[in-house]
Amino acid sequence: MDPEDIRAIDENAEFFGLSRLQLMESAGKSVADSLIKRMNLNGKNILILAYIGNKGGDGFVAARYLSYYGANVNVILLSKPELISTEESKRNFSILEKLSSVAIYYAPIPLDVFSLKELFDSADVIIDAMLGTGARGEPKEPIKTAIELSNQSKAFKVSIDIPSGIDAKTGSIYKTVFKADLTITHHRPKSGLLCEIAKPFVGELEIANIGIPCDFEFYVGPGDLKIAIKKRNPFSHKGDNGRILVIGGSYKFTGAPALTAMAALRTGIDLAIIAVPSSIANAIRSYSPDLIVLPLPSKDVLDQESIEVIKNESKRVDAIIIGMGLGLEESTISTVNEIIKYLNDMEKPLVIDADALKALGRIREELKFKKAVLTPHAGEFYLLTGEPLPNESSLGWKSRVNIVMKWASKFNATILLKSRYDIITDGNRFKIKIIGNPGMTVGGTGDVLAGIVGAFLSRGISPFRAATAASFLNSYIGDLLEAEIGHHYTASDIVNKIPEVIKKFE
Incomplete structure (x- = not known):
């Protein structure tokens, strides 16, 4: 070991x-x-x-x-x-x-x-x-x-x-x-x-x-988080400690990519760039001056017009997070799949979440990743793989592990299955997150999780270790918030508490 x-x-x-x-x-x-x-x-x-x-x-x-x-x-x-x-x-x-x-x-x-x-x-x-x-x-x-x-x-x-x-x-x-x-x-x-x-x-x-x-x-805990926390070089410059590109958002959904980028910044990276359809760029800029917003040629939803811009921007970052808030327009689905294929060929560390996972279900037989973390919940897992998962509330996480491991192996990727008990596996090994509470079902916690994973990837942490650390950090903060204010917290509350928890364990 x-x-x-x-x-x-x-x-x-x-x-x-x-x-x-x-x-x-x-x-x-x-x-x-x-x-x-x-x-x-x-x-x-x-x-x-x-x-x-x-x-x-x-x-x-x-x-x-x-x-x-x-x-x-x-x-x-x-x-x-x-x-x-x-x-x-x-x-x-x-x-x-x-x-x-x-x-x-x-x-x-x-x-x-x-x-x-x-x-x-x-x-x-x-x-x-x-x-x-x-x-x-x-x-x-x-x-x-x-x-x-x-x-x-x-x-x-x-x-x-x-x-x-x-x-x-x-x-x-x-x-x-x-x-x-x-x-x-x-x-x-x-x-x-x-x-x-x-x-x-x-x-x-x-x-x-x-x-x-x-x-x-195989229980995820603070030891997994400590492995993923890297100290900064005192002589480093802007960008040396992680740059991410978030590809997300549409005219319907503006908050999701912002949460992802803010979570990545709070986890300790230097730069977070959000590539979004041009019609929502100003709305996302208004969330925080810390965000760098890249308006895409696409107006309301991601489509083919933006592919070249995204390809060029991806060369300047250490990791890419894609999926949150994109929607499922036909033009978006085909564009997402083309972008992911390109980024995978470049061997860029990827976090693939939400609507991007649903899009990948169309080409599941072609998928073989190089450095990717996929973050589905059970419904997205079904759309991605075509295989339903056993009911967790009656059969527990043990009934799901072998299925998730099989698909992680097939995709050559790390899968972080989001649920009451997160399952993290790269097909060869697995870990289980057993902490957390029902307050984590509030909208946006998955976007935060994707941002944390992407932040760790951008600092050179391996996909499996990045996913295990992020799973623990996200739910541990949820438990702290539950102890303080009950289940009445939001995804933004989790984002704001990330630095405090990382400082505690680093």
């Missing part, structure tokens, strides 16, 4: 009520449980090398359990205690400080580590609780020295989750790497552990159940 997905699952687990403290307790206990199966721990000298993150916290928990079995436990903290970075690790370290059965040493510099060489030489077991799945690059001092002394020792060596010095995603081996006899990884093996180049340093691989339910692997 990709380390990013693992971190998202940890974050989501806490959101759904399973705290990091509980997970840390289970992770640390799993180390002791594994060792007690392999050897009599009574009287054994066990050295735990810990750093300041959550992996260090796992080591602190392991120290407690190992001391219970009669082991002589020594913990070397390769930093200063005040620098321990997470509340969970601080809490478990404070427990260790009160124990006479566990000896704690502080080694914030290499010389301190060398002064404790006797602990390495006399150890029966050395436990690596140093660098976790988020670490990148060559281990720095004093961790480097601790790894070198460990590798020189004849002790049985154990890594918690992943050996320090291995890239958890790629399996790349850095110059200094802890050579484990046993690696006890949590919940699922990280992708890097399974790479051939890493195996000599991983040793025996054991997967520990730390109590994360399988359901949490």
Whole structure:
């Protein structure tokens, strides 16, 4: 499993009520449980090398359990205690400080580590609780020295989750790497552990159940949103942080494309351009001075006259959102399909919503996308695919998953099926959004969702991750608004709250 997905699952687990403290307790206990199966721990000298993150916290928990079995436990903290970075690790370290059965040493510099060489030489077991799945690059001092002394020792060596010095995603081996006899990884093996180049340093691989339910692997949560939030380069210029083009609107519907563009801006992009029939351009300009409105040659509805203008404008943006408020005039349907084919050939990231989905139903057998998110509700899904979905209220989301996955695979696209329980799938994997409330049925929330997806796509986020993050963000804000004012909120209320929620989770 990709380390990013693992971190998202940890974050989501806490959101759904399973705290990091509980997970840390289970992770640390799993180390002791594994060792007690392999050897009599009574009287054994066990050295735990810990750093300041959550992996260090796992080591602190392991120290407690190992001391219970009669082991002589020594913990070397390769930093200063005040620098321990997470509340969970601080809490478990404070427990260790009160124990006479566990000896704690502080080694914030290499010389301190060398002064404790006797602990390495006399150890029966050395436990690596140093660098976790988020670490990148060559281990720095004093961790480097601790790894070198460990590798020189004849002790049985154990890594918690992943050996320090291995890239958890790629399996790349850095110059200094802890050579484990046993690696006890949590919940699922990280992708890097399974790479051939890493195996000599991983040793025996054991997967520990730390109590994360399988359901949490596919529930959308704040961890998915955090993956999609990218920090801005302090030296960036206007347009570097995302440009989108919204193609929508008609003489009947002016608000939908404006909501989409405003949602994208509030999600954190630089520029939102709305291409609309000329008769409604001024109406959309009046919604906000932040919107750039491009009047098309088409007057009341999108038609063939506007294709060349849209093609030219699409070259200047990072992602395109199409569909909201276009209507279903015959001239519009044929124009939409031609535009989407062109943009797909250009490999432009696309969000296809509302009336554009209905138009695509005419050519469904021809569709094979490159970078697209389709955002239908159940009715639009039927018009797009020709296949009805089972009733969600009686049969639940599980009855729908395989159908949606099948069509996502056929279209080579990510489908975000909007419903009580959103289903997000790229045909190979799926996620389910279980939060939300009936207030989300108010008009415009789907337009907002499309704007959020498009914003993430324009920042270089993959279609599947963009869709999962947007699904969570949209419904989470809906739940916040319900708690504040009941079901009496509008799509504009959701738009205005986007920055507050992103700031909370970034």
